[in-house]
Amino acid sequence: MTSPEPAGRAARRERLVALLLAGVAAVLLFSSPTWFASDQAVVGGAQLFLGVVLAGVAAVLYRRATRA
Template identity: 75%
Template sequence: MTSPRDRRERLVALLVAGIAVVLLVSSPTWFASDQTVVGVAQLFLAAVLAGVAVFLYRRAQRR
């Protein structure tokens, strides 16, 4: 049986992954409006958040 802490960690990981996906999908808008710096920053943030989500999800699975 999973503990409430593991469940919470998995849910936070999924939330962070969802935010990363939204940032990734919306980044072409910045490139299309000639704001490349914002688009690159958004892609970088999406990659960082995806990494955090993977870390949290794996940590919750190990317990």
């Protein structure tokens, strides 16, 4: 069996994944007005929804990583 990785390494990885997801969410949220301006509101709405979901997941992961 493999040994579990140290808690510090796991927390660092979770924090980095959270920051990556937050960056992707920011790009999705800030670029969504482009879709609304080009009369593709469905794509813009889906992009907004996905951006909010990713931001929420990033917040949960970041809080969990910094609380440990």
